[in-house]
Amino acid sequence: MRDIGYSIDTALADIIDNSLASGASEIDLLADTSSDDPKIAILDNGQGMTFEELVAAMRPGSRNPLEERTGRDLGRFGLGLKTASFSQCRRLTVITVRKGVRSAAIWDLDFVAERNKWLVQIPDPLERHPWAEQLGNQGTLVIWESLDRLAPKGERGDLVRALDLAREHLELVFHRFLTGERGWPRVRMRLNNRDLQPFDPFNQGNPATIIGPMEEFRSGVHTVTIQCFTLPHHKKLSVDEWERNGGRAGYLKNQGFYVYRARRLIIHGTWFGLVRQTELTKLARVKIDIPTGLDAEWKIDVKKASAQPPFKVRERLRRIIDTIGATSKRVYTARGRKLISDARLPVWNRHQDKNEISYRLNPEHPLLVHFLAGLSDEQKVEFDRLALLIEASIPMESLYADMGAEPENIKSTDIPEDTLREIAHFTAENLISSGTSLDEVRLMMQVTEPFRSNWAVTEGILDERYGGSKDE
Ligand SMILES: Nc1ncnc2c1ncn2[C@@H]1O[C@H](COP(=O)(O)OP(=O)(O)OP(=O)(O)O)[C@@H](O)[C@H]1O
Ligand SMILES: [Mg+2]
Structure with a gap:
């Protein structure tokens, strides 16, 4: 015993x-x-x-x-x-x-x-x-x-x-x-x-949490309810709140179903083997409410620390995972997609060919165009080789692992201010000489790295040279 x-x-x-x-x-x-x-x-x-x-x-x-x-x-x-x-x-x-x-x-x-x-x-x-x-x-x-x-x-x-x-x-x-x-x-x-303070694993108090509709289904005379939640992306939270919501085991392990029996949490952080816990779904948590009358069907154990969905419910849960998986993934890829499509001056281009995705340097980037223009044919060939080497050896796995473990700590390399100044001048000049208005140049640079992450400094540099923007 x-x-x-x-x-x-x-x-x-x-x-x-x-x-x-x-x-x-x-x-x-x-x-x-x-x-x-x-x-x-x-x-x-x-x-x-x-x-x-x-x-x-x-x-x-x-x-x-x-x-x-x-x-x-x-x-x-x-x-x-x-x-x-x-x-x-x-x-x-x-x-x-x-x-x-x-x-x-x-x-x-x-x-x-x-x-x-x-x-x-x-x-x-x-x-x-x-x-x-x-x-x-x-x-x-x-x-x-x-x-x-x-x-x-x-x-x-x-x-x-x-x-x-x-x-x-x-x-x-x-x-x-x-x-x-x-x-x-x-x-x-x-x-x-x-006093014990309630810890809500769905962070319902935060407006950035995506709360799905309540779904009900009947199991004999009993009703089971299911509701999906997608937690806010770390960019929308303070470091403290992000950490707290992750829980001791972290987001990856705490994603999944949260089964409540008469409002008391029995089991959490599992997809019941229906899908794997992945990085892309780590913000997804699904609340399931079961009444005590379904104890036998759900195999509630003496410790009230485990449960298993009955066979007929599993299919339904699988469908729910598909939809919530899509929402959770969107929270992640939306950020990726946005950066790339909004940025009209990307350094990197994302190529998708059927199921293969690769990242390549953008040959139309003004800095690159200018640099290549100054090279001899021989140097151009050499540069192409170098570019290929860089493109082929992006440390994907390690980035992916870091992104998963501590996305909030990943930072692009800092650019010293004089280098930033030089490329900002250069980029702006280049765009203006190709007929872009100053306001448009600002807009373009604001959404493009490395200016985006260093916008205050970049803006200062532009103001210095071209005067404040019109709406100031
Ligand atoms: N704090 C309490 N106040 C009043 N009655 C209690 C209390 N603790 C236990 N009991 C009584 O003792 C009984 C036995 O408790 P016990 O926890 O061993 O079993 P249970 O709650 O019936 O079932 P389970 O094994 O699922 O917990 C309960 O059914 C309840 O009637
Ligand atoms: Mg008891």
Whole structure:
């Protein structure tokens, strides 16, 4: 039972599920990380349990997974309280108050081993327990002691860091409860008195997020809803916001479906093997809402950390990926296309021939035309050779990898100001002498590298020589 595969994140989430199912509006994670015998507790103000309910709750498999439950009950197997707790600790105490009546029960694995019997201990409910004084007139306190996995005796486990990471996990998994939604009042959660902040993986607060329409489909008597989101491109966000939205694992890994069961996130960052996670779709995230009635069909596991879409839904999901893939790709290629088609003075031309794309120097670029005009025939041949070499050895793979990993850090080489000045003069002169108006020259240069990235300096240079533009 201890090794079903919970992490501290999923274990805490499973205990919080119980609190939410009991109607709690406040949930406190309490951790004593500094004492010799560290402890963790989850305190809620839900409706609590009677003594009989508590004893039943302590039994593994306390309820039948096939039993119908209300749409708000996040439980299914009658296991979570025990399996999640034992995955992290050897001693589980539950103190609960229903209508002012207090009951307590303890599972102590050492006691069980010693007696070689599954004996639950029933202490005097008024006995002192850590944090028990915080229980009000109703609610439940779950205490984990003997944290042999998180903080093994004699070893320096990093409980503080583990809890920090768990906080992030919970801010994502329960973000819809933390924010509140229509018909679902906000739930307040705290870790040692610090409020958890909802983390919305779809960044719906940002106007640059592309929000798709809500799609519904029926599965028996149940309704599943799907909604696609394309996150904003990094150019539209501050570095901080970009980093935050990427999540700890980054955009590439966090793209994909986000499956919510009764508004609680079960699984995310996967396309269920329908397509691969690629660079071009890394801004795509698809929200799927399923009710608890579809648990069996979607193969919800005891830890509530995995799900699999039923066969008949997969085809539908595949079609959705195709459309959202196209939007996400557009966010990327639109920038590429724009740079190239708007720029009437490109240094590089993009050639597309059926499925092959290549980049070549633009032989019509004024600087190039001028340079070639000054060469002897022999030098021209030599230059062509050099140009071919450069075109053939653009470091595509490494650019692609960098673009994927840290696009915001990629920068073109800086051009020293006097060089910029020279090519700006030269380009402008050249265009003017071929009959282009000064205003048009400005417009053309503004969308062309290297002037575009150095526009303030370039503009200064043009003003210096030709005076300010007309509309100034
Ligand atoms: N914080 C709580 N407040 C009130 N009742 C609780 C609380 N925690 C557990 N219970 C009761 O104990 C029962 C057993 O909880 P447990 O987590 O083991 O199973 P479950 O929630 O029914 O199913 P699952 O295994 O899917 O979590 C619950 O069904 C609920 O009735
Ligand atoms: Mg449960």
